[in-house]
Amino acid sequence: MIADALAGGFTEAPVQSARAFREVLEAMARPGTIRRVVGALPPAPVSVAAGVVLLTLCDGTTPLYLAGAADCAAMRDWVAFHIGAPLVTAEYAAFALGRWEDLNPITRFRVGQPDYPDRSATLIVEQDKLTNQGPALTGPGIETANWLNLPETAAFRANRALFPLGFDTIFTAGDQIAGLPRSTRVEAI
Amino acid sequence: MTDEAYNFAYLDEQTKAMIRRAILKGIAVPGYQVPFASREMPMPYGWGTGGVQVTAACLVPEDRLKVIDQGADDTTNAVSIRKFFARTAGVATTERTVEATMIQTRHRIPEVPMKAGQILVFQVPIPEPLRFLEPREAETRKMHELEEYGLMHVKLYEDIARHGQIATSYAYPVKVEGRYVMDPSPIPKFDNPKLSCSPAIQLFGAGREQRIYALPPWTKVESLDFDDHPFKATKAAHDCDLCAAGDSYLDEVIIDDQGGRMFVCSDTDFCAGRRAKGHKGRLWAPEPEAAE
C-alpha cells in the first residue's frame, strides 16, 4: 500500500505541473475541446488525467472529496503522500473527484457566494471516454459551438442558470481532459 | 538554461498552484476579480508584479515570451521582465508579436491581431473600475453582485455634459458578456475593441491589489456608452511619421526645441515590421509626395 502511494507522482514537478496547467487552462478557456496531459500514475481506478489535475491544482489548502470508487485506501494514501489535501465531505470540497453518478446529487457542492463567486467547487468527473459528440456548447471561450459527450444536460443547464455562481467541471478519461466552466450554455437534449 | 538557484519561473509550486486556481476561477467567471495572495517579487510594484506572477504561473519551457511596456519592447521595465523569465524559466524571448506564445503587456494591446494559442497578460495597477466612485471594497463587491452600475454611467454622462464627449481615454470601462463591469487596465480606449472576441486568452494581474481576472477567447466585451454618444476608439488624426500606418495607435514625440513633433506607432514591433516591408512615413522619405 505504502509503496504504491509513493509512486505515480510528478518526477519533475515544476515543469510537469506547468505543462499540465497550460493544458487545463486551454481546456477551461475553450470549453469542450479535448486535450492530453501526462505525468501522473494514480492508483486504479483513477485516471492519469485526474491524477495530473490533482497534482497540478491541489495542495494542503484545498479540501478534496473523493467519491465512489475513487474513495479507496490506495487513493487516499496517494493523495496524502503527493498532495496533502484534507479529505472532506462534498459540502466542504474545493475539489471533488469521481464518476458522475457517484458525485450526485451535485447540488451538494459549493457554488460560491454572490460577492465571491470564486469560492466554488471544481468537479473532476471521470468518464470512460471523451468525444466531441453530444450537446452543443456555446458561450465564452467558444467561437460558434463545441460539442462534448456530457453525462447529462439538465444539471449543467441548472448550473448555468446560477451564473455567476456555480461549480466548474473538468472531465477526465485516460490521459484526456475537457473543461466545462459554469459560464457555458448547454443545449437541451 | 534556467538558473538552478531558482524554482522554475521563480515562484514556488504552492504559490503557482494558488495563482493557477485563481486564474481558472477567473476564466469561469469572465470579468470578475478573483482575490489571490500576491507574493513579493524581486521588482517594485510599479513594474507589474501582478502580471509577472500570472505569467510565471502560465509559462512552460516551450514558450516564446514577448514583454511590452506602452507598446515598446526596449524599455527598462520590458527588458528586465524578459530577462527575468529567460533566466528563471529558460524560455525563449522575442520582440515579434507573431512569434510570441505569451505576451506580458503594460498599457497596450499589440496592433497585429492575437491568435489562438497565444496568451496576453496585462499588468493592472487598479483592477476595480468602481474604486473612484466607492473606496470601500465591501461596497464595490456589493455593487458588482447587484449589477449596480448606474453610478458608472452617470460619471461617464457627466463627462459628456462637461466636455461634449466622454473624456476618459485610458482604462475606459467595459462590460463583459453583459454581466461584470471590468477595468481593461490603462490601455488607450483605441485598444478596447481588440478585447472583444479575441482568439487568444487574456489574463489580468494586479499585484498590489491582489486581484486576477480573465477573458476567455471569444468573450464579448463592450465599452460602456450611450445611444446618443456611442463609443469611439479614437487615436491621433495622423499617419505614423516613420511607417505611414494610418490605423495604428500613435505616440506624439517632441523632436526639437522649436516645438517640432512627430507621431509614431506606439507598437515598436508593428512599426519596424512595416518599415522592413518598405512602408515609408513623412519623416522617413525625403519626398513623401513622390512616393505615392
Ligand SMILES: [Zn+2]
Ligand atoms: Zn509606424
